């Protein structure tokens with residue numbers, strides 16, 4: 160660790176840790192640990208371990224998480240581009256493990272960018288239920304959306320909203336909420352020198368006030384009987400135990416589920432010993448705090464939830480959350496990008512020129528034809544058209560009225576000149592057997608990297624896997640070691656590359 164620790168920080172940590180302080184201070188001389196988390200939406204843990212050369216060692220608190228060898232460069236491997244793992248700091252894998260996600264849950268990740276924990280949640284949902292990933296900062300939602308697309312998430316929505324607006328639009332709605340709060344980042348000082356430079360003794364108080372507001376909004380959006388996990392990567396009790404104590408006193412329907420003092424998790428301080436801490440001198444990872452909060456109400460049955468949902472869908476057609484930017488619905492005039500309240504999907508397959516506005520019906524017919532010919536099965540969800548961009552959403556579009564929506568669902572493609580052009584995120588979420596045509600490139604020769612660089616490849620017809628009854632010519636799902644990475648178009652032994660320019664191997 161090159162940067163000098165601020166003296167007021169060190170003094171406070173001495174008070175906090177007593178005789179443990181020296182060991183804590185020594186941990187700053189160690190190299191931070193690197194980790195990857197297996198994307199079980201695409202590959203099993205066992206299969207990745209068999210394929211990988213990253214020297215994977217298990218992380219105790221995350222069954223899909225692994226330490227990587229010192230000097231490993233997991234971002235520089237074709238498997239990363241096939242979305243087989245997410246590169247994540249090991250301690251950051253802990254909070255989602257405490258959220259007890261079950262397939263079918265409605266989950267809100269309130270402070271989600273760049274998407275480490277959202278991708279982890281999506282793997283636990285197994286494509287069932289709903290994940291709403293939100294971040295307040297517009298620039299950061301770009302990386303969030305891209306990571307969810309790389310990971311092949313089909314049931315995710317990306318918002319760029321304030322927690323108050325989300326709570327107003329989704330009262331008592333979510334089964335699980337994660338607040339991975341903006342914080343003073345003291346737990347990251349060893350890993351990120353900039354965090355040290357940005358810190359002063361007033362920083363924790365500044366963040367505590369934001370954290371308080373975010374927690375209050377989350378409490379309104381959580382369904383009775385739901386679970387809320389609050390996490391930070393800082394040591395200050397002001398942003399951790401004190402925030403939770405205050406929240407519980409204001410919201411007596413919540414209680415702390417004890418996780419501190421079990422396994423790798425050290426107990427929180429004082430009366431909040433049920434909350435958990437990961438200390439850099441006690442575990443192989445950076446500093447983290449976590450609290451699991453259980454809402455005491457009775458969880459509604461699926462039928463009761465559906466009934467409420469029908470009522471909310473009816474009212475969403477006519478009302479907009481107070482103060483929110485207004486999104487009407489998916490009619491043709493809303494296809495412009497980058498404006499407040501509108502999805503901002505950049506076309507993955509080239510420029511916007513020559514765009515012809517299609518009627519909704521014509522667009523859905525073109526999509527239906529593609530799905531019939533290319534997939535042979537129909538993705539489930541609500542088709543949502545924004546201009547000529549088509550998404551398959553886990554929610555009816557009216558439920559997003561008035562919310563700044565970056566992705567209303569799984570981006571499947573674009574209608575151009577009356578034809579459906581499949582989008583890159585459609586490919587990354589498919590398994591080879593879900594596409595009529597696929598080809599697998601090996602990561603051990605130059606082919607996979609050539610594809611990721613955008614080059615045209617010579618591929619003999621024998622190498623294609625073609626479903627019986629399907630034509631040879633057409634879109635091919637290009638896989639790396641058997642796992643989808645993008646589209647190509649095959650004809651007469653030539654695979655035209657459809658890997659988008661913005662995603663290419665540099």
Ligand SMILES: C[S@@+](CC[C@H](N)C(=O)[O-])C[C@H]1O[C@@H](n2cnc3c(N)ncnc32)[C@H](O)[C@@H]1O
Pocket residue numbers: 251269270271272273274275276277293294295296299320321322339340341342369373
């Ligand atoms: C610790 S980071 C989240 C990291 C993320 N959960 C992950 O695992 O990749 C905190 C995030 O909160 C966002 N943020 C800050 N204030 C916010 C607010 N009031 N509401 C929602 N998000 C906020 C920041 O832009 C930042 O991306």
